[in-house]
Amino acid sequence: MNPFPALRRFVAALGRPLRRQPVKATLFAACLAGYLAVDIWDDVAPVGTHDWIADQLKALHVADPGNFHFIVYGDNRGNNPPFASILDAVAADPSIAFVIGNGDLVKRPGKEDYRQFIQQVRGRLRVPFIPAPGNHDIDDDGLLWRGILGLLNYSFRVGPNAFIVFDDNAADSLGENQMQWLERALADAQDCDTRIVVMHIPLFDRANGTIGHCIPEDLSSRLLEIFHKGRVTYVFASHVHGYLKGDYEGIPYTISGGGGARLGGTNPEHYFFHYLRVHLHHGRVDIEVRPVPAPWSHRWFGRYGYSAWLMVRDLATFQGLETSLLIATIVLGLLLIRPLRRRSGQDAAA
Secondary structure (H helix, E strand, O other): OOOOHHHHHHHHHHHHHHHHOHHHHHHHHHHHHHHHHHHHHHHHOOOOOOOHHHHHHHOOOOOOOOEEEEEEEOOOOOOOHHHHHHHHHHHOOOOEEEEEEEOOOOOOOOHHHHHHHHHHHHHHOOOOEEEEOOOOOOOOOOHHHHHHOOOOOEEEEEOOEEEEEEOOOOOOOOOHHHHHHHHHHHHHOOOOOEEEEEEOOOOOOOOOOOOOOOOOHHHHHHHHHHHHHOOOOEEEEOOOOOEEEEEEOOEEEEEEOOOOOOOOOOOOOOOOOEEEEEEEEOOEEEEEEEEOOOOHHHHHHHHHHHHHHHHHHHHHHOOHHHHHHHHHHHHHHHHHHHHHHHHHHHHHHO
């Protein structure tokens, strides 16, 4: 006995118009199969690297480790015109030794997103790109980050200068292991002239009151103690989509989150697309803020219109084939079931 008689009748009824429309049915099946194939391929195809950070650090060679320039920026969240402008500006500046991308490199942690990001960086830059994890990058608990980019917490040296990349994205629950790792990294760098901490989410922002985009007060206070004990020279953060600077009880910091994602506010003194050109020389950190042009969609429609435009642009540019196949599948499916609905209406009338 068939437990699903209604389903059997539906399939039988659907088969008649399908047999009467073999061309549409074949196109529908082909588009559906193509869409599924592209979608699956995007999720399983190899990215081309399994330890990006280690590879970039191996390629890091600075002619004068006591006097060099590097770039810091944050929050591009995928490919967009401001981020492309930053990469082009870096490529045109022969004095740059490397780039630090301070988190939210992609919109979500998917293979397709990481693949597009890495292809863009490889295609435009000729200097190492050194990433720090952001909350959007490790929404999957960092599984893809570890498998593609490498470590979440790490440190490296350029001559007498130590750089400590610290994953603070579990802002509400930074564990003791994280704190101890940071203390050890700073202790190991006490023989250096500078100790620069790179972290995505900033400590409390007393000057600007950016509520909801900073680490909770108790954890910030604990980190600040570690920073003072470890004699941190400078802190770079992002997460706030704009430009802010100040000091954490004597430790200077800059928040740079103008890499291309929707800006966090409208005050032009703080919220604009930009990157930082940092000059590190003889223990001194000098920072130059470099604005990049706002796209026409941002100028015309504001920051929310810009976000909507980015969504449409991504669908058309980076998922064009997948989107086209999905639309074709839906249209053909509607054309196929229209005769079935007409027939059902005629049967009901009879």
